[in-house]
Amino acid sequence: MAGLDTQTLNMVLSTLQKYAERELTNAYLLELDYKDEFPHDVLQALYGDVGLHLLFIPEEFDGMGGGAYDIYRISEVMAGIDLGIATGVLATFLGSDPITVGGTPEQKAHWMGRIANEGLLVAYGATEPQAGSDLGSLKTKAEPVIEDGKVTGYHITGRKQWISNGGVAKIYTILANAPGGPSWFVVEHDAEGFTKGKPEDKHGIRASNTAALFLDNVYVPADRLVGGVEGQGLVQAQAVFGYTRLMVAAFGLGGGWAALKRTIPYSQVRIQGGAPLSQKQGYTHKLIVPNAVRLEAARSYIEWTAERLDGGEPDLQTEGAVAKYLATEAGNKAAEDSIQAHGGYGYTKEYMVEKIKRDVKITTIYEGTSEIMEWTIARDRWQLHLKTRGAYYNDWAARLDKVHRTEPYNGAAAAAMALRALAVVLERCRIDRLTRNQHILFRLGELIAYAETAAIFAERVQSHPTTAIPLDVATRQAMARIHARDAALKVADEGLRWAIGAGQTDPNLAGSLNLPGIYQAQAGLIEDMDFVSKKLNEAFPAE
Template structure:
């Protein structure tokens, strides 16, 4: 379907598609097998200005919107979710600075982020704080001109590889969610080290690691926004990034669909291509329809967010929820369409099925997304009375 992309948007989609086809597809199985961080691909992505897309021009970016960014995410996801997770997590880590950073912080960090010189990671999750983000135990105590950080962050995408970390820590535990603050912590700061590297079911090319803070002292000026605004920074960041996860869902579903449709055309049983069987056709028809519906929703919400809508929690949750549920279903069905071949590592769909599962879990489980939507519905109905 034609989504009437403008010239810039077409340029970005086509270039991301080319990078996906020429640089990602040939190595994705190997990256998955070895669990190897895709540094070469990240350098290619950076050199192509993909990390500059939604950074304002005054900080060395291209000054385009979130929609242009998710077009790139979708295309990379079509080839490999491990790569696109690395790319999207970089943007996720950047949002706190982009949305709430001071002029000084923006000038200091955004140009290096736009050029891809330094990768970024976002650190909220802890052993005791997953869906319940208020369970954060990491503390940041103001001592003179420094904050002293203590605690351990868990399952941090780009952990160990990124050089800039946006970290949520408690500055006042007694105030609960209002006692959290956001900080920038640079790699190599004394007291900041990396723990266990996770061995995952999917997105194995991406790095997932523990961040350990032991009396890690950072300058006071690394506080993002004001003390106590940490959860607002985190929630607004997630509001912005959810359409990106939705785009990942659309991309991986499209990749799985393309592989299975092609296979169904070439695979013969009972003397005829299996695509000629209605049972297979109906599966493919459902998959194609769901992908297009997901894409339409993700694109619409992304354009809505870029249009300057004030509260986008409900819509961005819908886009993330729907597109990632579609991704899971479509990748499972792609394996089914391909039968035994689909189950084998020789073909890409088993990896896509393993990869897709994370989309229903990270950046807010799909159950949490339904909570977000539900709470918005309650507010809306209250207003109607």
């Protein structure tokens, strides 16, 4: 398995948290946000004193060789401190990835060694003004310079938009169309003809630097072509999505919990009607418990995906998309509900939940919007459904039946209902060709994300307890049951709605989805929510 040993990871986490407690106070972070200021000194300290950038660099290039699990843990903690600063760290990881994935041995040794030893900020130059995340619509051009019949360099011309670290990086990886196809090039910050736009005035993550890049006939030597072969750019970009989307998923997780960790203690001291809000179901069961449940379901899926990546398993882009989709949507909702939970106070800039909400929203946008995630999930799992002739989710449900027999309190039975209902909806979409409607395909992506996270949460809640949050196994089992019930009802109810809305032809579809059984499975829901609410208050007491 790739990655750090537990002792080293805990040391890095402890060093990071101690630095944040000492230097990154709420007052300082709010000041950065107000001034829209990129904190160069903080990034230098995180790289120089904490060595955070070394986590992403292989040991042979003077790095620490962290794995996907380590990246998730560090990313969650960073996001819980400040998502803007975390984004500056993400940008260096993302910017160096084309070299890590596709560089020649010489390129890796040179550039990764420089990033490690000089603590250089890096930026990833892929997104363009009119293309967004559609890398296939690339406009930036790389024209070869030929001398004596040999390519000696390239002139790059084009524009990049929404580039994190765009105005502050020292090294840029730029995606451009060469004659052989899309290719990555390494461009240094002071190259002639390379200019940067003013920092974007953003809604959130204002401690990060985001700027446009302008390349006007910028010359780079041929040895700056990543991998030394043209046309490998899109393959190299796709190869890192499993990791980078997992990192952004952890940002959503960390941001959502940062909001809840303020809201839960607040509910204990805010008195309404003679009792604290923490004792009122109308408050806790709407604004706190569902958000904590979704976040922990997302965590389970993130950890499952990270372990598979560290085990060397390829082609986990779909799992990365599921993790990013649920974790960032859950984090965004948790932050929004935390404003509501604080009432008028939450709407003021004095309270950190207002800033967290503005910050965490970006996680549903960058590294692929939630809508792109829905499409990616649905497209890939649709192919699996067709390839297995509908067996994929039914077989998974059968495995969950076995889990339920040995571990009956994990929510596996309800998760199995969600998967079987999902298989029915997918098959009905195949028979009636409902995926001709784009909206149906996107909604399938959402339903798949809920069903799969419910299944993984149920499978792992007891056998793989997390150490990242202070909740015992019994509490997480109750959370898994809540999420499984929610997923089953969501898949069956919304699947039926959209299938009928798109013109499905089965008069007995509602019966095939087992709606009566799914409704019956909701028994005990309020009791579980009461238990989770109580345990959250114990885990996060007011000071």
